[in-house]
Amino acid sequence: MTSPERNPVPTLADVARLARVSTATVSRCLNSPDQVVDKTRARVLQAVSELGYTPNFGARALAAKQTDTVGAVIPTMENAVFARGIQAFQEELGRHGKTLLIASSAYQAALEEEQVRALVARGADALLLIGYERDQWLYEFLQRQSVPTLVAWSHDAGREQPAIGFDNKTSMAELARLVIRQGHRKIACISAPTVSNDRARGRVEGIRLAMSEAGMRADDLALVETPYGIENGEAAFRTIMAEAPGTTVVMCGNDVLAMGALRAAHAMGLRVPDDVSVTGFDDIELAMLAEPALTTVHVPHREMGRRAAGLLIQMLRDPEAVESVQLTTDIKLRRSLGPADG
Amino acid sequence: MTSPERNPVPTLADVARLARVSTATVSRCLNSPDQVVDKTRARVLQAVSELGYTPNFGARALAAKQTDTVGAVIPTMENAVFARGIQAFQEELGRHGKTLLIASSAYQAALEEEQVRALVARGADALLLIGYERDQWLYEFLQRQSVPTLVAWSHDAGREQPAIGFDNKTSMAELARLVIRQGHRKIACISAPTVSNDRARGRVEGIRLAMSEAGMRADDLALVETPYGIENGEAAFRTIMAEAPGTTVVMCGNDVLAMGALRAAHAMGLRVPDDVSVTGFDDIELAMLAEPALTTVHVPHREMGRRAAGLLIQMLRDPEAVESVQLTTDIKLRRSLGPADG
DNA sequence: TGGTGGTTTGTAAGCGCTTACATTTGGAGA
């Protein structure tokens, strides 16, 4: 740790020497203070502060075989949704004396694998991962390493992998039903790439499901996939309007894409919702501030983060006895969605 | 690491045994492969994958005395500004084979100290901190531990602490001059808490500086301090309008507060910029999307993050030879700022 | 064939900490 020689960083042994006790006593002072008599403890603590001693985490982990550390791999911090959820996750972990290690995968499977290995190597006692979709061997690896793993932002009752989240398909289907009830028949969708992203895929499927239910052909959905980003949403919107003229509503896989759609519509001189309706997903702050305000699916990101922490801590205690939890989402009906006939 | 017994996690020794070589050879295979003859290496690698071996980071750090890890303590991930900068920071670090450990302090000094200790204990070879302002002993502690530390999001030519950032005061002063040139004389400011936040304080001082230059009394600035958050910005705006009637421009310490101001103005039936102008700081995505679009100070967050990584790596090589770098900001003049007379 | 010197591999000593187990200590009770 820290650079080579220079001023040698004080160690447990230094403290012990200065306090005239054994290293075991110093260790106990730090980890289970009430096993040490007051006078000794005072002397040790004095030495600790005199030397400015900080325990070496690596050594401690090595000896104690546990790190009180939890790891999380998220696609990107730039997505407010994750930033918010993870912040809550971290706060709750902190409350339980755990530390969070964060890594980001930029939505790339290979990078995610690498980060998972890195976190495990660093001794993460447990892991939070986003969505189910990843190579099976990764799950096996984690199992072999006995690292309890929780999936978040997704929930599929059919899987046994512990998870906390909501059913992306169901949530989006609900919104789509509402859209259809408003009379929309020419529906388009701007989605995040669905390859290796079960959340994005679920949302698209949700729309198709609602269409089928309504007697429409699911294949009629005009679909454009594009990476995260407002500009991408804009471009996608233009593509849709060019390739699927007559579209009356554009349902977006997330709020950021929807913001792009809104902007593009505005730039193209289309009125929302009179000429075309737009919906989002996530309900980030932006959604309410948009002009017109965005109809979207509200996801309790903070709650999810907070409860994910609780679940993970529970898994650490008893890896078997965990129940996945399904959160509910609700629709925020705002001005960007109107009836089909304008 | 990982849970107690259960299925024992494979160690270097296990690999060595399976490959019929010494642990030293396995270690070399992993760290300096070309010191090992091909045939042996193949055998070892085979064993590694057969066992699903992952090196134990703690042990490695302990033995090798370096971690290739850099730590960062930011106020909160929920602030898009930091999320963006840190993302770039991380990407650049990754390019150099370094790993990033992130912690957040929720703008609380005590928490920051704690997190710094935690990161150092975890063996962070270097640290990124936001702004200069913190207890002197923390700097001393870091020096004693020989942990090179870089300050970001601030730059004060007068300090010798290595930093990368911009001069908050100068940048805001520039915007304030523009505001004043537009004829504004009744100026108000909504700022983040200035206690232990040199960035916020610098921005306020910038406004005062420009006022003095223009022959106005710096004390006439109507100032409200409030924590980060749109709602807080809204409340602050109402306070200002109540306590400093006649205010023609509200300059905000950051874009999020400005968004709140914009909303409050809208809710109060005030037209922006006809009845009152609003400005922000940071130029986050929201600024451009706001209605009306927000006049603000553009800060190159991504570039800052990227270059911060470069600097830190340089400091790791030669802790002495680092030059602080001052980034330049520029004003984005958008519709939310208009002349004083409406 | 033996000697030479560079490669490849092995040996073993830690890195800083925790913890089982052994030893010492200090009172309470007799």
Added chain:
DNA sequence: TCTCCAAATGTAAGCGCTTACAAACCACCA
């Protein structure tokens, strides 16, 4: 004052890895 036992402290064996240093190996040349 002397026992005796629980509480406090010390001793020392690792935890999994890296790396000096030593040993073994392998051409290659004389």
